[in-house]
Amino acid sequence: MPKPDVSLPHRYDKIMDAYDPEGIELDAILKNVEFGANSRVLEVGTGEGRTALNIAPHAGDVYGIDIDEEILKVASAKLGESGLENVHFIEAAIRETSFEDDFFDVILCPWVLHHVDDKNAAMREVCRILKPGGVFLSIDVTGENDYIPLKGMVKPKAPEFVAKRKEEVLFAIKGSCLEIVESKSLKTYYLLKTIEEVHMFFEEFDIPYQELDEDYLNRFLLERKTDDGYRIGEAGHLTIARKE
Ligand SMILES: C[S@@+](CC[C@H](N)C(=O)[O-])C[C@H]1O[C@@H](n2cnc3c(N)ncnc32)[C@H](O)[C@@H]1O
Structure with missing residues (x-):
């Protein structure tokens, strides 16, 4: 999908084109969730609408919510260019x-719950607006990403901190009305075509690469260099649950 003509001061926007070039994440969503032609789907924390727009051809109506007004402008511009009407x-x-009780057949939460302060309150709302028998899917952070140890080299607590967020997300899902049916790792990656894109990526994820040992950083990059660019692994955790 081409970039819409919207100027956005949002850093997250810059690297998303490099994420998951093979569509591993979308495949996992489509393989694990049955979207009926009339199904109502919610993507929580939709960002630029990446998932919502890709799911739309498989579903009835797709809603994407986000707290960030600016990023929703990008999502809306992409929607305008897509020709999708649902x-x-x-x-x-x-x-x-403000959705009605039992409104959605499917609720998707890709890379969102770790941002949410009160995860239990979020899951209570999920339970309210998901239909009985409806499916909930979350993909979220783990402590095993390629780049998390780089943070740990400079800020030693970083890897444990991220792993703790994964536990908090799982704990909130387990403590909700939902029954977990699948919980497994999902390995995707960023393909960064140039070293400039790699630096942009490090900046996006607050990795102070200038402070790292140069030999270590060069080895890290060499190990990830392919003919197409630098391949940096993103280890997600996929959780699928159902409302009884
Ligand atoms: C890492 S991005 C993921 C975007 C998108 N789901 C994707 O996979 O491309 C997280 C998004 O969640 C949004 N967000 C954070 N807290 C939220 C909340 N409490 N309710 C709704 N959206 C939220 C952020 O504004 C951001 O756009």
Whole structure:
């Protein structure tokens, strides 16, 4: 999908084109969730609408909510260019939405719950707006990403901190009304075509690469260099659950 003509001061925007070039994440969503032609789907924390727009051809109506008004402008511009008519972007926080009870057949939460402060309140809202029998899918951070140890070289607590967030996300899902049916790792990657893109990536993820030992950093990059660019692994955790 081409980049829309929207100027956005959002850093997250810059590296998303490099994420998951093979569509491993989308494949995992499509293989694990049955989207009926009339199904109502919610993507929580939709960002640029990456997942919502890709799911739309497989579903009835797709809603994407986000707390960030600016990033929703990018999502809306992409929607305009896509020609899709069944996607709706709305500014809202998952803690409290205005959707009716039992509204959605599917709720997707890719890379969102670790950002949410009160995860239990978020999951209570998920339980309220998901239909009985409906499916919930979360993909979230682990401590095993390629780049997390780089943070740990400079800020020793970084890897444990991220692993703790994974546990918090799983704990909130387990403590909700949902029954977990699948919980497994999902390995994807960023393909960064140039060293400039790698630096942009490090900046996006607050990795102070200038402070790292140069030999170590060069070895890290050499090990990830391919003919197409630098391949940096992103280890997610996929959780699928159902409302009884
Ligand atoms: C890492 S991005 C993921 C975007 C998108 N799901 C994707 O996979 O491309 C996280 C998004 O969640 C949004 N977000 C954070 N807290 C939220 C909340 N409480 N309710 C709704 N969205 C939230 C952020 O604004 C951001 O756009």
